[in-house]
Amino acid sequence: MEGIEVETVTFQMIVEAARNFRNIIKETDFCYSESLSDLTGGEVYLKLENLQQSGSFKIRGAYNKMIHLSDEEKACGVVASSAGNHAQGVAISATKLGIKSTIVMPKSAPFAKIYATRKYGGEVVLEGEVYDEAYQKALEIKEATGATFVHPFNDPYVIAGQGTIGLELLKEQPDLDVILVPIGGGGIASGIALAVKSINPNIKVIGVQTKNAPSMYESVRSGHIESIPVNKTIADGIAVGRPGDLTFPLIQQYVDEIVTVSETEISQAFLLLLENCNLVCEGAGAVSVAAMLSGQLDLKGQKVGAVLSGGNIDINLIESIINHAMIATGRRTEIKVSINHKPGELSAFLNTIAEELGNVVVIRQSRHREGVSMYDLEVTVVVETLDVEHKQRLIQKLIETGYEIEYTN
Structure with a gap:
């Protein structure tokens, strides 16, 4: 055939x-x-x-390509270069058809994708730092072995x-x-x-x-x-x-x-x-x-x-x-203020946020940055809010309560 x-x-x-x-x-x-x-x-x-x-x-195109290979081409295997979905699509398609697959991936490819490609039956070769270097290696393997190169789209x-x-x-x-x-x-x-x-x-x-x-x-x-x-x-x-x-x-x-x-x-x-x-x-x-x-x-x-x-x-x-x-939609915001370093001040600040139904998910405190008064405490909080309007209402409440907000995203 x-x-x-x-x-x-x-x-x-x-x-x-x-x-x-x-x-x-x-x-x-x-x-x-x-x-x-x-x-x-x-x-x-x-x-x-x-x-x-x-x-x-990606499995659709890879599988369709491989079923049209000749028996001789199938015997020589297939090769592809990819750091992602094409690699896995080629590997699983080749395994289904009993064809050897070699997938060249850049060394920077995520471990999860390397593991998945191997799991689907592909032989993974790691080459280069970027895709173009992996692609050139795949072409070298094609020339050396007679394997068919499976292009991701063209x-x-x-x-x-x-x-x-x-x-x-x-x-x-x-x-x-x-x-x-x-x-x-x-x-x-x-x-x-x-x-x-x-x-x-x-x-x-x-x-x-x-x-x-x-x-x-x-x-x-x-x-x-x-x-x-x-x-x-x-x-x-x-x-x-x-x-x-x-x-x-x-x-x-x-x-x-x-x-x-x-x-x-x-x-x-x-x-x-x-x-x-x-x-x-x-x-x-x-x-x-x-x-x-x-x-x-x-x-x-x-x-x-x-x-x-x-x-x-x-x-x-x-x-x-x-x-x-969440930041883009006003549902999470970072706020930095300086408060007096004395008992009850941090609690009062957090209570003001709670009164406006803000949810503090991260809090950081520091007295060690240049510019912070020896009598103050720098407090940075990450707060969850419902939306942009809720976020703005919370910030306005803090300002009205007397807090000078140094930073908010």
């Missing part, structure tokens, strides 16, 4: 991929969200690819595999008006857009990128592929500096609009999904919801499908994201 090579993606390839996935790749739930419907004035449904096998949509079979999500969206809710989908290199967005536009060209497909890595947004705006510097982002799964030459024209043709969202909007979306929907998403997986919260889209009266593309978040990052979101 020879491997089948194609240079473009068709709707029929997506339909064929869905047929091949039956009983192998999970058809994830597409659930109504009361919280987001209330917030937007639309009828919002969430596609839960964060609950997919391996924790993201491959027709990978795009077709991701496009099966679009078929599932319309199978569950055929009368959708709008679909929101994350964009990194463009694999999932181009696949979904091609699928749904082939069925109903009136559906509006909106891609979402982080402002810290807007390569597709800038490329579409300029009309040609741009290489854009990538800044640090919690949406690392879509932090791609250059779109693919396959995905770019598909995005141009089938995606109606691209919006970008900030780190704060992504963190707020993460917190909303966690608190109101009981869902854990990685930053990239939450950008579709971030777009709804950003105020850029009028979704009133619209039936909306939002793709939550993954849930593989570094557990060490969760507290930082929650804290950032």
Whole structure:
């Protein structure tokens, strides 16, 4: 059997991929969200690819690529470079098909993702400090072993595999008006857009990128592929500096609009999904919801499908994201004051906060900083409040009581 090579993606390839996935790749739930419907004035449904096998949509494209390899290609194995979801998608797909997989990851990759990739059957090679160095190593392994390189997005079979999500969206809710989908290199967005536009060209497909890595947004705006510097982002799964030459024209043709969202909007979306929907998403997986919260889209009266593309978040990052979101929404604030260093003064300060129903979660005291009077105590507290209005009311009460607030965020 020879491997089948194609240079473009068709709707029929997506339909064929869905047929091949039956009983192998999970058809994830597409659930109504009361919280987001209330917030937007639309009828919002969430596609839960964060609950997919391996924790993201990436298994779809990887598996579809591998089932089209020849017997000889399968015998030589596959190789990929990734610090995240693609690594796990390739590893689990290869294991399902009895193919050896080698995944090159940068040495900076989170331990949890290295462990998960090994757990799914991948042989992990750690190389370099950044992705580009890992990518070059993967190409060296490809040349030395004859293994097939599985690209994370710029491959027709990978795009077709991701496009099966679009078929599932319309199978569950055929009368959708709008679909929101994350964009990194463009694999999932181009696949979904091609699928749904082939069925109903009136559906509006909106891609979402982080402002810290807007390569597709800038490329579409300029009309040609741009290489854009990538800044640090919690949406690392879509932090791609250059779109693919396959995905770019598909995005141009089938995606109606691209919006970008900030780190704060992504963190707020993460917190909303966690608190109101009981869902854990990685930053990239939450950008579709971030777009709804950003105020850029009028979704009133619209039936909306939002793709939550993954849930593989570094557990060490969760507290930082929650804290950032709570500060941005006025639910957590840090206040610093100086009080007289005598019995009862600290208690009186904390009682004033309690009277306004503020919840002190952190308290720090110091007399050792230059500039603090020998008669005073510097007190810094982190206080939880209900919202911005409650926070402002608390600060006003402290000022009226006579406290000189040196700092508040």
